[in-house]
Amino acid sequence: MKIGVITFPGTLDDVDALRAVRYSGADPVELWHADHDLRGVDAVVVPGGFSYGDYLRAGAIASIAPIMTEVVAAARGGMPVLGICNGFQILCEAGLLPGALVRNAGLHFVCRDQRLRVDNAATAWTGDLAEGQEILVPLKSGEGRFVADAPTLERLEGEGRVVFRYAGGNPNGALSDIAGIASENGRVVGLMPHPEHAIDTLTGPSVDGLALFTSVLKATAAA
Amino acid sequence: MPKPEILDPQGQAVAGALVRLGVDGVADVRQGKHFELEVDDSVDDETLHRIAGQLLANPVIEDWVVTRA
Numbered sequence: 303m304k305i306g307v308i309t310f311p312g313t314l315d316d317v318d319a320l321r322a323v324r325y326s327g328a329d330p331v332e333l334w335h336a337d338h339d340l341r342g343v344d345a346v347v348v349p350g351g352f353s354y355g356d357y358l359r360a361g362a363i364a365s366i367a368p369i370m371t372e373v374v375a376a377a378r379g380g381m382p383v384l385g386i387c388n389g390f391q392i393l394c395e396a397g398l399l400p401g402a403l404v405r406n407a408g409l410h411f412v413c414r415d416q417r418l419r420v421d422n423a424a425t426a427w428t429g430d431l432a433e434g435q436e437i438l439v440p441l442k443s444g445e446g447r448f449v450a451d452a453p454t455l456e457r458l459e460g461e462g463r464v465v466f467r468y469a470g471g472n473p474n475g476a477l478s479d480i481a482g483i484a485s486e487n488g489r490v491v492g493l494m495p496h497p498e499h500a501i502d503t504l505t506g507p508s509v510d511g512l513a514l515f516t517s518v519l520k521a522t523a524a525a
Numbered sequence: 526m527p528k529p530e531i532l533d534p535q536g537q538a539v540a541g542a543l544v545r546l547g548v549d550g551v552a553d554v555r556q557g558k559h560f561e562l563e564v565d566d567s568v569d570d571e572t573l574h575r576i577a578g579q580l581l582a583n584p585v586i587e588d589w590v591v592t593r594a
Contacts, residue, residue, distance in 0.1 A: 359583055366580070395583065402585040404527075409534050449531060449586060475532065 303328040303519050306343035308373070308389075310335040310364045314351030315386065315498060322498040323347065326515035335367045344522040345382040345426075346373050348389030350442075350496060360403060360445045361391030370396055382426035382518050383490045387443055390482070390492030399483055399492045400458065401450035406443070407475025415507040416441035416495050417469040418481050422462050425488040426521035430513040436469055437510035439500040441481075446494040448476040448483070458483055466493050489521075526557035531586050557587070 305328045307319045316332075323330040331343050335353075340346070353364035364370065370392070377383045377398050385393035393399045406412060415438055423433045431437065450458065455477060458464055466482035474494075482493025497511025527533045533555050540554040560581050562573070573591045582589040 358581070362580070362583065394585075400585075402583055404531065404586060405534050407532060407534055409538060447532075451530075451585075 304331050304343045306331045306333040306346045308333045308348050308369055310353035312352045312355050315349040318498045319347045319349040322501045322515045325501050335369050338368050340372050345518050348385040348392050350387030353388055361395040364392045365395035377490050380489055382521055384427050385492035387494055393492045398490050400454045401448055403445050404447050404449055405445050406447050411444040412473045413442040418466045419469045421467055422465045425484045425491050427491040427514045427517050429517040429520055438508040439495045439497050439511050441495040443494050447474045448480040465491055526588050528588055
């Protein structure tokens with residue numbers, strides 16, 4: 303099982319994402335933003351950071367990078383894709399996930415260990431979690447407030463596509479406490495907090511984040 | 526510009542700063558972006574709108590207008 307992790311100029315969390323893939327038991331594969339090549343991977347992680355310096359809007363330039371045209375095509379064909387933080391912003395800008403991420407209410411960059419409630423354990427990236435379970439992972443973002451228009455929000459809620467919700471207080475003013483959402487087919491998931499930083503108690507607040515990376519192994523094996 | 530229904534905390538911060546400067550009467554501030562493009566005559570309005578909608582603005586959260594100088 304090969305899982306690719308994309309590096310853009312300005313990406314910060316690709317190394318941790320690669321490590322999380324390795325911890326899960328899969329083979330990590332480095333993907334480069336300027337390539338049109340997914341190198342035969344079975345799933346893709348779009349990691350966090352400040353791709354292209356967040357110029358224009360967070361994720362806007364990265365969403366049209368050469369590698370992303372391949373990711374968008376593969377995702378439309380059912381390949382699992384996980385967007386974390388800046389990766390979530392990129393997937394929204396690329397049109398793989400609805401809505402947008404904008405400046406935190408209160409303007410402050412938020413950096414803390416954040417409790418999340420799992421609201422959908424049926425996606426490609428959450429099968430090893432349980433619905434209603436709470437997990438603890440780091441959150442570190444200045445533009446993490448999820449917004450969408452009313453019909454989109456209603457659709458997300460109605461179809462059970464809110465995957466993670468902030469628990470114990472909303473850190474950034476996100477609509478309906480939304481921390482992460484899924485595509486219609488549950489193969490593409492984006493979230494603002496960082497599961498790849500919570501895979502080892504040496505450096506993280508828990509090992510809860512590893513479940514996302516182990517989940518996708520079963521999802522790709524089953525597909 | 527951010528759509529009217531999108532909360533604009535940066536604009537609100539500017540509005541707060543104006544009050545601290547002693548400026549009265551500014552009810553609201555909204556912050557947006559302005560792009561100036563130098564284009565050939567061959568670039569028509571339709572192309573400019575496509576540029577605005579596909580790259581410069583995010584239609585999910587922003588409205589835009591295209592004007593020629």
